Amino acid sequence: MMINKIGYSNFLNNVAEDIDIPPGKYQQAVDRYESVGRWLEDGSYLGSDGAPDIYPQGSFQLGTVVRPIRAGAEADFDIDLVCELPINKDSTSAYMVKKMIGDRLNDHKRYRDMRDDEGKRCWTIIYAEQDGIGFHLDVLPSVPDRRYFSDTSIAITDRQGGFYQWSASDPRGYGKWFNEKNQAAFEQVQLQQRRSIMSKAPTIYLSVDKVPDQLVRTPLQRAIQIMKRHRDVKFNGVQAAKYAPISMIVTTLAAYLYQNETDVYAALAAIVSKLHGHAGLVENRSIELKLSSLDLIRRMSDGTWYIGNPVNGEENFADRWHEDNHARARAFFLWIDALKKDLVDVIAENRLDTARNQFKKVLGASAVSAHLGLLSLTEVAASPVKVTIENPARPWKP
Amino acid sequence: MKRTLASExxxxxxxxxxxxxxxxxxxCIELLGPLQFEASADGYEPITDEFEIKLIVPSSYPKELPWVRETGGRIKENYEHVFNNGKLCLAVPIEERLTFEQQPSLVGFVDKLLVPYLYGYCFWEKHGxxxxxxxxxxxAGIVGFYVEKLGLSDDIQVLEVLLHLHQYGYRGHHDCPCGSGAKLRNCHGHALKKLYQLHTSETVRRDFCAVLKYCLQRDSEGELELPAALKRRTGNCLEKTAGNSR
Structure with missing residues (x-):
């Protein structure tokens, strides 16, 4: 016996939906950040020739949000908001830009009260909502910095100790890249999903076509959510927590490896097994040609690691992987190994209880409990198909 | 039609x-994944193996047949029967169609064409x-198919046969293009009629052009003596077709 694939895939989809932002919450978040955006737009900034451009970035924008776990419990959603001031980068400084946005937020009494300590790259406003599910709104001060053949790249501020410096970023370019990888699957699922969102939450949107694209989820986005949740649980409270793979790496690799599989399990299994095939890189062993030729994770001759930002090859997401005796690289592959055992190979499990307990452990009981009923057992897939060859055609080449 | 494809x-x-x-x-519709089989053929060892494949079913199926790529990197680059674009070259088109028609379905396509091809690859990998x-x-491969399938004796007969099909389709009361002097229906007719039914005018034209090209080349290299009359008739026929399409 083994776990029924269709049921399991539906289970994964529902768990991902559970840790995703619900449509009502999404709309609330949009309202919140639009208010902050308007407040920022109405400010005046030294050297600025116009209003700032405010837009979401990161998982909120990519549709790969998961509810974080803090101290073992489901916590507030994180939303990243870019605040791009139309100021020439050379006529200002990272410090000035960070400070001007901070001051503007301080001018607003409520935002001042809700502000968290200064972040490395952002100002954070904490919304405690009445239903107990709040937001951490990270506002990232930035200026245009058009490079790398991109008309959307920016410079963000980066505080190291007491010093501020610029750091390159291109959230809009990345979003565009991700959407391209996701596009075909998106086209496939969007109508049906908009309808289902409408029927589940009829009061939020006026009609099916008013349901925002950002709420449609493809199997790729669902698989990424599941991977991130598994990571969050695995690295929660452990000593190696600081080595946990960053979301940009997970998202980028998954998007590269996704081949338009139409269900969540198939997408996850394909992504995870291909990443698993890269594990030899830790010991500097060669990996299968079909994987190494993808050139996703590169081992440099000096032992360092390279996972390029798809829209800016100069940015290396794995720039710290060699530190502490390759701690981040090891953590990544240990995690992939666990992911494969916990969520892919588990399909061969023949005791439902064992599988159910494992899912609670690795994805969080609160996220999976309501969906465990979707799991069932089925006959093991038949052994290889027997074929008797008669009158075969002969291979040819034009 | 759609429902049939879904059920296939x-x-x-x-x-x-x-x-x-x-x-x-x-x-098109694409199917992806490992294809596991245990294949045997009379007189050959059974082989059990697995290939990662992508099967692409065009919307024009079954008028056009699916094509297949091997996605696992298993088939070596020096294996000759792969198109430059990575598609597996299962057989010459008309032979592919003939084999498919033995069991005209997607399962038939895999059982009759793909698995034998992969079996052949495994065997080649092992034994060279x-x-x-x-x-x-x-x-040359196309000519070879007709020689074998129709029991013809040389390239010129193949060209005659395809010229006949291209010009007239199948005409049983014509003289057999093999040159025996018998009526086609009493000579190569049976086998040829079967092939003709699997052809479209487009696939006939393609095979005719391929065979003609091959014969002309051999003729110019002095390896084959194409009778002047046959050259003339093929030339006329081509001009006529070109005229029609203008």
């Missing part, structure tokens, strides 16, 4: 469990030779 796909997935349906566009033989490259 379901039937295929029922048999080859590893195949997952992926992207669907207006142009093809269990069931291979076709020569290019036009």
């Amino acid at each position: 796909i379901a039937e295929l997935q029922q048999k080859y469990r590893g195949l997952t349906r992926v992207l669907e566009t207006e142009a 030779e093809h269990p069931f033989g291979e076709r020569e490259h290019g036009e």
Whole structure:
């Protein structure tokens, strides 16, 4: 016996939906950040020739949000908001830009009260909502910095100790890249999903076509959510927590490896097994040609690691992987190994209880409990198909 | 039509469990995954193996047949029977169609064409030779198929046969193009009629052009003496077709 694939895939989809932002919450978040955006737009900034451009970035924008776990419990959603001031980068400084946005937020009494300590790259406003599910709104001060053949790249501020410096970023370019990888699957699922969102939450949107694209989820986005949740649980409270793979790496690799599989399990299994095939890189062993030729994770001759930002090859997401005796690289592959055992190979499990307990452990009981009923057992897939060859055609080449 | 295809796909997935349906566009449906088989052929060792494949079913199926790529990197680059674009070259087109028609369904396509091809690859990998033989490259392979299938004796007869099909389709009361002097229906008619039914005017034209090209080349290299009358008739026929399409 083994776990029924269709049921399991539906289970994964529902768990991902559970840790995703619900449509009502999404709309609330949009309202919140639009208010902050308007407040920022109405400010005046030294050297600025116009209003700032405010837009979401990161998982909120990519549709790969998961509810974080803090101290073992489901916590507030994180939303990243870019605040791009139309100021020439050379006529200002990272410090000035960070400070001007901070001051503007301080001018607003409520935002001042809700502000968290200064972040490395952002100002954070904490919304405690009445239903107990709040937001951490990270506002990232930035200026245009058009490079790398991109008309959307920016410079963000980066505080190291007491010093501020610029750091390159291109959230809009990345979003565009991700959407391209996701596009075909998106086209496939969007109508049906908009309808289902409408029927589940009829009061939020006026009609099916008013349901925002950002709420449609493809199997790729669902698989990424599941991977991130598994990571969050695995690295929660452990000593190696600081080595946990960053979301940009997970998202980028998954998007590269996704081949338009139409269900969540198939997408996850394909992504995870291909990443698993890269594990030899830790010991500097060669990996299968079909994987190494993808050139996703590169081992440099000096032992360092390279996972390029798809829209800016100069940015290396794995720039710290060699530190502490390759701690981040090891953590990544240990995690992939666990992911494969916990969520892919588990399909061969023949005791439902064992599988159910494992899912609670690795994805969080609160996220999976309501969906465990979707799991069932089925006959093991038949052994290889027997074929008797008669009158075969002969291979040819034009 | 749509429902038939859906049930053919379901039937295929029922048999080859590893195949997952992926992207669907207006142009095609793709199935992806491991294909496991245990194949045997009379007089040959049984081989059990698994290949990662992508099967692409065009929307024009079954008028056009699916094509297949091997996605696992298993088939070596020096294996000759792969198109430059990565598609597996299962057989010359008319032979592919002939074999498919033995069991015209997606399962039939995999059982009759794909698995034998992969079996042949495994065998070649092990022993360095093809269990069931291979076709020569290019036009020569097409000529070879007709020689073998119709029991013809040389390239000129193949050209005559295709000229006949191209000009008239199948005409049983004509003299057999093999030159025996008998009526076609009493000579090569039976086998030829069967092939003709699998052809379209487009595939006939393609094979005719391929065979003609091959014969002209051999003629110019002095390896074959193409009778002047035949040259003239093919020339006329080509001009006529060109005229028609203008």
